[in-house]
Amino acid sequence: MRGAWAVLGGIALGIGVAWWLAREDRQPSPGQRQLAEQAAADQASEARPSLYRWRDAAGVLQITEQPPEGRPFERIDLHADPAIQVRGDRSD
Numbered sequence: 544m545r546g547a548w549a550v551l552g553g554i555a556l557g558i559g560v561a562w563w564l565a566r567e568d569r570q571p572s573p574g575q576r577q578l579a580e581q582a583a584a585d586q587a588s589e590a591r592p593s594l595y596r597w598r599d600a601a602g603v604l605q606i607t608e609q610p611p612e613g614r615p616f617e618r619i620d621l622h623a624d625p626a627i628q629v630r631g632d633r634s635d
Contacts, residue, residue: 597615
């Protein structure tokens with residue numbers, strides 16, 4: 544008889560845990576949300592086509608499609624930010 548109670552208790556516990564994990568009102572903590580937003584932004588920036596500007600051992604400026612290994616480089620987006628307007632008729 545004790546075995547039957549253990550089985551019923553295990554089933555009840557399993558149902559309770561399943562219910563707890565399946566709740567829809569769970570919200571990520573602010574730290575988890577910030578990490579997720581940063582990861583999404585990083586993936587979006589990596590997905591944009593870009594070039595890499597860097598200097599070789601002789602100090603010559605190089606612009607390549609792949610970043611150099613072991614050297615500092617600057618990433619250049621191929622598509623300009625839509626908020627930036629380039630106008631040739633201005634003289635500031």
